[in-house]
Amino acid sequence: MEIVAGGFSDAPQEILTDIFALLEFPDLVRVGSVCSSWNSAYTSICSFGQYKCSQAPCLIYTSESAGDHVAFLYSLVEKRSYKLTLPDLHIQRRYLIGSSHGWLVTADDRSEMHLVNPVTSEQISLPSVITIEQVTPILDEAGAICRYRFSRHTAEAIMGPSSTYSLSASRDHLFHKALLFYDTSAGSYFVM
Incomplete structure (x- = not known):
């Protein structure tokens, strides 16, 4: 019997969602940028409350020098900041x-x-x-x-x-x- 395995991008959406929902938030963001099917699973998790992992808290802050459309997310787990550009939102205000x-x-x-x-x-x-x-x-x-x-x-x-x-x-x-x-x-x- 021969089993042919497809690429990870071909994995069923339900399985991707179940796996991704267990990741720490910075890792979840990273998997969302791998390919379009992974991004779809990532977006689904973020938008519809399917995120199951008990998270270490992240801090969000803004800076006047960064502009109105930029926020920073600081991961306490990784001890680093991520820059988030929010084009339709004056988050700093x-x-x-x-x-x-x-x-x-x-x-x-x-x-x-x-x-x-x-x-x-x-x-x-x-x-x-x-x-x-x-x-x-x-x-x-x-x-x-x-x-x-x-x-x-x-x-x-x-x-x-x-x-x-x-x-x-x-x-x-x-x-x-x-x-x-x-x-x-x-x-x-x-x-x-």
Whole structure:
């Protein structure tokens, strides 16, 4: 009986995904650059919460000298940094509110929240800040939002006078922490 083995690039996608999901993050990024089928498995793992390996944490940081579209990922395991170019994203201007499962929860300079995957450059906008009951947009003469007013009330009581902040300063007063969870039964994430 003769067995003919194909190349590793011909391996079934499910097997590649199962194997790659066990790699440390820097190694996962490396296998994603081998060939198109491996990149497809890598992208699937990063995008759909299939990453199973308990990871040593990585630190993400930006630098003004590197520019608005560049972030650095520092691997504690390898003790080295990786430069990530995020062409459609001004990551250096974002506030980091939380992170989990390879995603960052950020607030932009208009205080709008986004999920950002720094490895795949994928970005998902979260519901607008004006969907929060205590936030009222203030419009300029042209009808564009220029500030937000925060009322300090709950369903039971008024907690004090309202405050008005610029678009970018609002994120300092509104967002303190965000948690990201993956719901395996629904196959999607939710943010608190």
